[in-house]
Each structure stands twice: as C-alpha cells, then as structure tokens.
Amino acid sequence: MEINKVLITDAVDQACVNLLKENGIDVSCRYNLTKEELLEEISDYHGLIVRSDTKVTAAVLAAGLKLKVVGRAGAGVDNIDVQEATKRRIAVLNTPGGNAVSACELTCTLITTLARNVVQGAASLKAGRWDRKLYSGHEICGKVLGIIGLGRIGREVAIRMQAWGMKTVGYDPIVSAEEAKKFNVQFLELEEIWPIVDYITVHTPLIPETAKMINSKVLAKCKKGVKIINVARGGIVDEEALLKAIEDGRCGGAGIDVFEQEPPTSPVTLKLIQNPKVVATPHLGASTSEAQVRVAVEVAEQFIALAKRNPKYTS
Ligand code: NAD
Numbered sequence: 001m002e003i004n005k006v007l008i009t010d011a012v013d014q015a016c017v018n019l020l021k022e023n024g025i026d027v028s029c030r031y032n033l034t035k036e037e038l039l040e041e042i043s044d045y046h047g048l049i050v051r052s053d054t055k056v057t058a059a060v061l062a063a064g065l066k067l068k069v070v071g072r073a074g075a076g077v078d079n080i081d082v083q084e085a086t087k088r089r090i091a092v093l094n095t096p097g098g099n100a101v102s103a104c105e106l107t108c109t110l111i112t113t114l115a116r117n118v119v120q121g122a123a124s125l126k127a128g129r130w131d132r133k134l135y136s137g138h139e140i141c142g143k144v145l146g147i148i149g150l151g152r153i154g155r156e157v158a159i160r161m162q163a164w165g166m167k168t169v170g171y172d173p174i175v176s177a178e179e180a181k182k183f184n185v186q187f188l189e190l191e192e193i194w195p196i197v198d199y200i201t202v203h204t205p206l207i208p209e210t211a212k213m214i215n216s217k218v219l220a221k222c223k224k225g226v227k228i229i230n231v232a233r234g235g236i237v238d239e240e241a242l243l244k245a246i247e248d249g250r251c252g253g254a255g256i257d258v259f260e261q262e263p264p265t266s267p268v269t270l271k272l273i274q275n276p277k278v279v280a281t282p283h284l285g286a287s288t289s290e291a292q293v294r295v296a297v298e299v300a301e302q303f304i305a306l307a308k309r310n311p312k313y314t315s
Pocket residue numbers: 075076077096097099100103148149150151152153154171172173174175203204205206209210231232233257258283284285286287
C-alpha cells in the first residue's frame with residue numbers, strides 16, 4: 001500500500017515520528033489546524049494519525065484524495081467516521097490496550113479520591129482552612145463496585161479495586177459469567193446491579209446502546225449516595241441527570257475524565273465540573289509517558305506494516 005506521506009494532527013509521542021521516518025515515511029506534524037486548514041492540508045497525504053481532538057469527518061475523508069489509512073493513537077475511534085472511511089476503502093486503525101493500564105489507574109485514583117474527599121480537602125487547606133470534619137470520608141473496603149463494560153480497562157479496574165477490599169460486580173453483553181469469574185467479577189444483569197452498588201464505573205465505547213446509559217431512571221434505582229465514575233467516553237453518563245442527582249443528594253459524587261463536548265462549554269457541563277462533589281479531569285486517562293510511547297509505537301508499526309505489506313503485523 002502506498003503510504004509515503006503521513007500527516008499527524010494531534011500531539012502524538014515523538015517515538016511515532018521517529019519510527020515512521022526511520023522506515024522512509026515522510027511525516028508532517030500540524031497541530032491545532034482549523035477545520036478548513038485540515039480540509040486543505042489532507043489532500044496531499046496517504047495517511048493521517050490522530051488522538052481524540054481531530055474530528056475525522058466525512059468531509060475530511062472526502063478531501064483526502066490520496067488517503068489510504070487513518071490511525072488513532074488510542075482506543076476510541078468515535079472521532080473518526082468509520083462508516084464513511086469503509087465506504088471509501090480507507091483503513092481505520094487504533095491501538096487498543098496501549099493505554100488501558102493508564103486509564104485504569106486514573107479510574108482507581110478517582111474512586112479512592114472520591115471516598116476520602118482528597119481534592120476538596122487539599123483545596124480547602126491550600127485556601128487556608130482547616131476543615132477536618134467537613135471532609136471526613138468512608139472506607140472503600142467492603143463497598144460494592146459495579147463495572148459496566150468488562151473489556152481491557154474494566155477488568156484491570158476490577159483486579160486493582162479488589163486489592164482495596166471492594167466486591168466487584170459487572171455486566172458486558174459479550175462476556176459470560178464464567179469469564180467474569182476468572183477475574184473475580186460477579187456477572188449480573190444491569191437491573192440487578194443498580195440497587196446494590198456503592199460505585200458505578202463505565203468502561204464501554206460510546207455507541208447508541210451505551211449513550212446516556214447512566215440516566216435519571218438508572219440513578220433513581222441506585223442506593224442513595226451512589227458515586228459515578230466515567231473515564232470512558234463523554235455521553236455514556238447523562239450529564240444533566242447526573243448534575244440533578246448530585247444536587248438532590250441521590251448521587252454522592254462523581255469522578256469524570258470525559259465530557260459530552262470537549263473542551264466543555266455547555267452550562268450544564270460547566271456546572272457539573274464546578275460542583276464540590278465532582279472531581280473532574282481534562283481527558284487525562286491516557287496521558288502518561290508510558291501509555292503515550294506505547295500507542296505512538298503501535299500506531300507507527302501498523303502504518304509501517306501496511307506500507308511494507310509485512311504479514312508479521314497484518315495477519
Ligand atoms: P474494550 O473494547 O476492551 O472494552 C469495552 C467493553 O465494553 C467490551 O467488552 C464491550 O463488549 C463492552 N460493551 C459494549 N457495549 C456494552 C453495553 N451496552 N453494556 C456493557 N458493556 C458493553 O475497550 P477498553 O480499551 O476497555 O476501553 C473502554 C473505553 O475507555 C472506551 O470508550 C475507550 O475509548 C475509553 N478510553 C478512554 C481513555 C481516556 O483517556 N479517558 C483512555 C483509554 C480508553
């Protein structure tokens with residue numbers, strides 16, 4: 001496959017550029033392009049590499065007259081119009097797994113942080129207050145964690161939170177109860193999960209079946225004080241319903257790394273981020289040096305394999 005010129009439009013680790021260049025591929029890094037600039041620029045390239053900021057729309061794919069492959073240095077391909085790419089015979093590649101441990105570790109961090117009001121307590125101390133009573137928390141040990149989506153990240157979270165003494169239950173349409181048992185997750189139907197969990201963490205892709213999966217009806221079925229974590233994709237948790245549930249006390253807090261719109265601008269999202277019971281991070285799940293090198297190398301290797309048609313990688 002002819003892949004001589006590759007455009008990188010989001011900040012991908014330098015390891016990707018180096019590897020592509022070492023294999024004779026010409027690389028240009030152009031970050032923060034406007035939609036119009038991208039439409040103009042893309043016409044000259046055989047390959048495009050992105051993270052989550054660049055929206056690879058039907059228009060971008062149509063403008064990519066020489067485009068053969070789009071690579072996502074990360075897991076989710078929801079910023080790429082995969083259907084349109086398939087129609088145009090443009091391959092779409094991703095690097096699932098390369099950042100799973102990092103996303104899992106951020107999830108676990110948010111769970112433990114919420115339990116002990118670490119962020120709120122630290123902020124109040126920096127502001128000169130000494131509020132020991134206000135930020136008293138609860139133990140994680142013995143609490144029930146509901147994991148929705150038992151793929152790469154979901155199961156890593158299960159294993160780590162079990163070490164903290166949590167009981168883990170979960171649901172995934174393609175994972176059997178026997179499989180879930182192997183990593184000590186009790187497989188339950190969703191309706192059985194909602195009333196028994198203290199924490200819910202979602203680890204699914206954003207697809208029609210999972211959009212607004214955690215909504216007002218679900219939150220009403222949960223125990224009072226349930227805490228919600230989303231390090232998967234904005235839109236899996238209904239932000240308006242979550243905000244309302246936090247404000248009326250049904251939900252005890254939330255740890256959110258991903259938003260319906262990024263960067264967030266809607267009044268509801270901004271209000272959610274500002275809520276004292278919410279710990280929000282700016283899509284940092286994969287932002288570790290280790291994960292970024294891994295996904296950068298994996299995406300470059302796949303491009304090189306395609307360019308060389310090397311069966312070692314393509315089989
Ligand atoms: P994965 O494909 O390994 O696992 C996803 C699982 O979700 C699959 O097992 C799938 O069967 C399951 N699923 C699909 N529909 C479901 C449904 N209706 N109910 C329950 N489960 C369902 O993916 P992964 O690598 O574990 O990634 C999970 C999510 O995390 C993805 O959305 C990915 O984009 C996101 N992610 C975010 C960050 C970040 O920076 N915040 C980093 C890495 C991954």
